[in-house]
Amino acid sequence: MRTLIIAFAVTFGLAGTALAQSGSAPSPTPSITVVAPWARATPAGARNGAAYMTIENKGKEADRLLAVTTPIAKMAEMHRTENAGGVMKMLPVDAVDLAAGGQAVFKPGGYHVMLMDLKQPLAEGQSFPMTLSFEKAGRIEVSVKVEKLGASGSGMNAMPHDMGGMKTN
Amino acid sequence: MSLRTRRVFLSGIGALLLAGLGAVVMVTTHLRPEPGGRSALAIGGPFTLTASDGKTVTDRTFRGKWLLVYFGYTYCPDVCPTMLNDMAEALTTLGPLADKITPIFVTIDPARDTPEVLGKYVKSFDPRLVGLTGTPEEIAAVAKEYRVYFRKAPTGKGADDYLMDHSSILYIMGPDGGYVSLMAGEQKPAEIAARLRQLLTQSS
Numbered sequence: 001m002r003t004l005i006i007a008f009a010v011t012f013g014l015a016g017t018a019l020a021q022s023g024s025a026p027s028p029t030p031s032i033t034v035v036a037p038w039a040r041a042t043p044a045g046a047r048n049g050a051a052y053m054t055i056e057n058k059g060k061e062a063d064r065l066l067a068v069t070t071p072i073a074k075m076a077e078m079h080r081t082e083n084a085g086g087v088m089k090m091l092p093v094d095a096v097d098l099a100a101g102g103q104a105v106f107k108p109g110g111y112h113v114m115l116m117d118l119k120q121p122l123a124e125g126q127s128f129p130m131t132l133s134f135e136k137a138g139r140i141e142v143s144v145k146v147e148k149l150g151a152s153g154s155g156m157n158a159m160p161h162d163m164g165g166m167k168t169n
Numbered sequence: 170m171s172l173r174t175r176r177v178f179l180s181g182i183g184a185l186l187l188a189g190l191g192a193v194v195m196v197t198t199h200l201r202p203e204p205g206g207r208s209a210l211a212i213g214g215p216f217t218l219t220a221s222d223g224k225t226v227t228d229r230t231f232r233g234k235w236l237l238v239y240f241g242y243t244y245c246p247d248v249c250p251t252m253l254n255d256m257a258e259a260l261t262t263l264g265p266l267a268d269k270i271t272p273i274f275v276t277i278d279p280a281r282d283t284p285e286v287l288g289k290y291v292k293s294f295d296p297r298l299v300g301l302t303g304t305p306e307e308i309a310a311v312a313k314e315y316r317v318y319f320r321k322a323p324t325g326k327g328a329d330d331y332l333m334d335h336s337s338i339l340y341i342m343g344p345d346g347g348y349v350s351l352m353a354g355e356q357k358p359a360e361i362a363a364r365l366r367q368l369l370t371q372s373s
Binding site: 040043044045046047048049050077079081083086087088089090092108109112114115116149150151152 | 243244245246247248250251253254255257258286289290291292293294318322324332334335336337338353354355
């Protein structure tokens, strides 16, 4: 009889733990979404590349992008191009804030992920993985699409001011 | 007033007038526009650099063509590819008029941008693009003539770990080698093409 009670206790104990664990699992709808991650094909011999994207925070809590990694380069860092009175500077960025309901846009001339010391050239049409580490949302892996050299946007990125450069003669 | 006082007085006025005239002459001479109606700003000048085939070129090598000059470096992941692409697209938009223009990319990072590296890099954007490098002294000299600011921005501990801060300006030089105009900041290909078309057609 005692064995039975112990058995029950252990079973319920384990079940209880399992239930408690599933209670703290992440919510089914992710609050952070990464839209259209893309990179430019690199010119021949270029050692550095750049990746761009739009990150949306549809959740109720603010979050921060802390780091980016990718196997295609030795190092990936977030940078911001700044035009300081005509002088172009590239400033390293520690973290990018994502306000609740807000977004962060990485695009040429602004925020970008600098891919430093590429292990291979980026060729138009290929894709490569990139992992973004968020403070709250954790790690999100995306597939970055390589667009043509000097592209101003991803094919999927319908940003109004980018359309200006896409004239059909 | 005594005669002497009056003389002193008149001489004083005379001196003042002369000085004033002198000042006026000096100022207007300084402001007189260059022949051809170009700006009096002293931009550009003689240079000696190395082309991507290793041959030495000077400013005189490019006489007879309009020049579209940009200073940058190949390790630049964001700004320089944008500008070079925009230059190439602008020339393509111009069609046959582009035959009168030579687009030039001068590196401000000669340590890493060797003639070979530069040659491969610019050809990726457009076969017409000319890449120029040189010794640090030659680069410093031409950058100074074009009033280009550039500075190393270290990114790590290695000797190769650096980016460059640099001014981002498109220079338009005339077929006689003289400075004509510049475009600062972000420029769309259509804007560059329009400006070039305007300058080329109004000068012919």
